[in-house]
Amino acid sequence: xxxxxxxxxxxxxxxxxxxxxxxxxxxxxxxxxxxxxxxxxxxxxxxxxxxxxxxxxxxxxxxxxxxxxxxxxxxxxxxxxxxxxxxxxxxxxxxxxxxxxxxxxxxxxxxxxxxxxxxxxxxxxxxxxxxxxxxxxxxxxxxxxxxxxxxxxxxxxxxxxxxxxxxxxxxxxxxxxxxxxxxxxxxxxxxxxxxxxxxxxxxxxxxxxxxxxxxxxxxxxxxxxxxxxxxxxxxxxxxxxxxxxxxxxxxxxxxxxxxxxxxxxxxxxxxxxxxxxxxxxxxxxxxxxxxxxxxxxxxxxxxxxxxxxxxxxxxxxxxxxxxxxxxxxxxxxxxxxxxxxxxxxxxxxxxxxxxxxxxxxxxxxxxxxxxxxxxxxxxxxxxxxxxxxxxxxxxxxxxxxxxxxxxxxxxxxxxxxxxxxxxxxxxxxxxxxxxxxxxxxxxxxxxxxxxxxxxxxxxxxxxxxxxxxxxxxxxxxxxxxxxxxxxxxxxxxxxxxxxxxxxxxxxxxxxxxxxxxxxxxxxxxxxxxxxxxxxxxxxxxxxxxxxxxxxxxxxxxxxxxxxxxxxxxxxxxxxxxxxxxxxxxxxxxxxxxxxx
Ligand code: F6R
Numbered sequence: 120x121x122x123x124x125x126x127x128x129x130x131x132x133x134x135x136x137x138x139x140x141x142x143x144x145x146x147x148x149x150x151x152x153x154x155x156x157x158x159x160x161x162x163x164x165x166x167x168x169x170x171x172x173x174x175x176x177x178x179x180x181x182x183x184x185x186x187x188x189x190x191x192x193x194x195x196x197x198x199x200x201x202x203x204x205x206x207x208x209x210x211x212x213x214x215x216x217x218x219x220x221x222x223x224x225x226x227x228x229x230x231x232x233x234x235x236x237x238x239x240x241x242x243x244x245x246x247x248x249x250x251x252x253x254x255x256x257x258x259x260x261x262x263x264x265x266x267x268x269x270x271x272x273x274x275x276x277x278x279x280x281x282x283x284x285x286x287x288x289x290x291x292x293x294x295x296x297x298x299x300x301x302x303x304x305x306x307x308x309x310x311x312x313x314x315x316x317x318x319x320x321x322x323x324x325x326x327x328x329x330x331x332x333x334x335x336x337x338x339x340x341x342x343x344x345x346x347x348x349x350x351x352x353x354x355x356x357x358x359x360x361x362x363x364x365x366x367x368x369x370x371x372x373x374x375x376x377x378x379x380x381x382x383x384x385x386x387x388x389x390x391x392x393x394x395x396x397x398x399x400x401x402x403x404x405x406x407x408x409x410x411x412x413x414x415x416x417x418x419x420x421x422x423x424x425x426x427x428x429x430x431x432x433x434x435x436x437x438x439x440x441x442x443x444x445x446x447x448x449x450x451x452x453x454x455x456x457x458x459x460x461x462x463x464x465x466x467x468x469x470x471x472x473x474x475x476x477x478x479x480x481x482x483x484x485x486x487x488x489x490x491x492x493x494x495x496x497x498x499x500x501x502x503x504x505x506x507x508x509x510x511x512x513x514x515x516x517x518x519x520x521x522x523x524x525x526x527x528x529x530x531x532x533x534x535x536x537x538x539x540x541x542x543x544x545x546x547x548x549x550x551x552x553x554x555x556x557x558x559x560x561x562x563x564x565x566x567x568x569x570x571x572x573x574x575x576x577x578x579x580x581x582x583x584x585x586x587x588x589x590x591x592x593x594x595x596x597x598x599x600x601x602x603x604x605x606x607x608x609x610x611x612x613x614x615x616x617x618x619x620x621x622x623x624x625x626x627x628x629x630x631x632x633x634x635x636x637x638x639x640x641x642x643x644x645x646x647x648x649x650x651x652x653x654x655x656x657x658x659x660x661x662x663x664x665x666x667x668x669x670x671x672x673x674x675x676x677x678x679x680x681x682x683x684x685x686x687x688x689x690x691x692x693x694x695x696x697x698x699x700x701x702x703x704x705x706x707x708x709x710x711x712x713x714x715x
Contacts, residue, residue, distance in 0.1 A: 120191040120709040121206075121220035123299065124316045125280040127290040128185065128307030129337045133320070136183050139190035140311075142316040143172045145364060148372070150515040150709025151192035153205035157216045159287050165216065167191075168206035186337070187287055189280045194709050195268040197226075198242025208246045210253035211238060214284055217252070219245040221276030221297040221310060222714045229272060248279065253371070263347070266291055270345050270650045276471065276714060280310055292333040296708075297713050298469050298497060300389055301333065301340055303323040303354055307333040313493075313711075314357045315364050315512060319432035319495035326495050350440025355495070365510050371702040373515035373600070378559050381552035383510040383520045384681070387527045388548050390509050395542075397535040403504045406486055410478050412456035413440040416448055416476045417464040418519040418712065423592035424525035425464050427680045430585050431529050434677060436536035445472035446715065449479050463489040466513055466521035467711040468496020475656050475715055477501055490528055492521050506532070515703045516710045518599050519688050522592060523681050530678055548676045551682055554672045558685045562693075565686060568668060569693035572626045572655055579617070579647075580604050580687070581610040582630035583640050589630050589680045593687030600705045601694040610636075623651035628687070631658040632679035657686050
């Protein structure tokens with residue numbers, strides 16, 4: 120979703136235009152449909168339009184010496200993507216220029232109450248914010264007071280970065296719910312939606328909390344509460360390597376991230392095992408011991424990993440586990456057991472739907488654990504405990520290595536609870552890393568299968584037991600990047616209605632990893648084949664049949680999703696590649712979904 124980068128520095132320090140544009144490029148992975156920057160140079164110059172940052176580069180003046188600027192990628196919520204609705208937005212006098220990530224839920228009320236005579240240019244909720252700041256400043260409020268005043272009026276979410284053209288050495292910012300970080304430099308300071316947008320310039324960061332107001336100058340950073348009370352917070356050093364954010368030899372991040380899965384699993388083994396045992400925060404272990412039911416709350420791919428997690432916690436450690444769609448939970452809350460543990464699965468740690476649940480369950484006094492790839496993300500900071508995925512930055516919108524890493528971490532947690540032999544699990548995971556490598560080494564086969572089979576408008580994935588959960592995730596991967604309408608079904612359920620959609624050459628992909636359902640799924644394959652379906656079978660070697668197209672070396676069957684998902688990621692990738700699509704940035708999607 121929207122991304123923000125802002126910079127203030129001493130004269131002749133850095134090329135502000137380039138900092139903003141390259142910062143926005145680093146934020147492209149979040150998903151957006153418009154981009155813009157504002158640069159101070161004897162007054163504020165704004166360049167913005169719908170489309171990519173590459174497009175914005177073409178319309179920005181070549182050379183603009185400057186010390187102050189803000190940039191934004193917009194994922195439209197209010198008003199179509201066009202140049203007028205793109206950020207930055209300016210107040211009617213032009214004095215204030217602002218970018219915003221989030222949604223102002225009470226914009227209509229604010230317009231009616233304070234801005235009846237104001238002439239709005241855009242259809243955005245954001246323009247209300249800049250208009251209010253100007254209105255309050257015109258009513259003699261100092262700028263900092265006016266901004267905090269507006270923060271107090273907003274219902275919804277915001278990360279704001281603001282330029283006042285009367286203070287060319289000051290950058291203002293504010294945050295509530297939407298992500299924003301401070302980056303500390305020598306002779307400059309920055310803000311960004313994530314560490315990647317700033318990491319090329321500094322690795323020293325300060326995290327921000329909700330309802331905080333920030334004043335940055337080239338040599339100083341001041342954080343205030345919404346009431347104006349100064350807050351001291353130490354900086355931390357981010358270990359992210361700038362090179363991790365590059366594509367290197369890969370045409371798309373998604374392929375790079377599929378290939379990185381073996382390393383991610385080996386890193387998890389290194390972090391979560393000692394030589395002889397498990398290495399998990401004892402407080403988490405203890406909390407889980409006293410838990411009568413786990414509630415996994417997540418969205419999209421993370422939720423699909425959650426279904427596999429449910430299987431792991433119930434089968435391995437005998438803890439009843441429910442999986443909930445984050446966006447449903449807050450408004451349709453289930454009956455909660457007497458001693459629950461809420462597990463938030465989230466690659467980004469910023470998903471607004473999940474965060475809304477975290478806020479709710481905290482207010483009810485329940486314990487929470489976030490399993491995330493992003494240290495110091497909102498869900499990590501606000502939960503009682505965190506387990507990190509250590510998967511390395513995931514940039515492609517379609518999540519791959521975070522999915523397998525989430526499953527690996529939950530397998531370790533479940534095994535620790537069950538007092539299983541850590542050495543056994545370590546060996547299982549080491550084998551899995553090797554098996555994934557043998558799959559990804561064989562890319563040509565997946566390209567050929569995708570070219571031959573995935574040629575229709577629709578497709579079905581089927582599986583039973585844990586393979587059903589893989590089928591759901593496989594279907595999400597294929598549909599989100601290739602736009603082929605794909606559904607994942609419990610193989611036995613197809614005949615209760617959906618089989619009506621099977622016609623000549625409809626692709627059906629079956630996943631078979633468990634011996635006890637092998638024959639059942641194979642009967643379902645016969646049912647669809649006899650109605651014309653073209654079937655691909657993905658199976659584990661010991662239960663494979665001669666004609667199965669994708670046969671994977673055996674792994675511990677309960678951990679099979681870690682390997683059976685990989686061919687489906689590659690099939691999705693090559694189906695999208697064959698259609699000439701922008702694989703890393705599928706249409707309408709955002710990497711970090713920071714609005715509810
Ligand atoms: C799909 C995908 C999304 C995310 C979902 C939750 O490939 O990535 O479905 O899984 O938006 O995001 P996180 O995991 O960041 O909470």
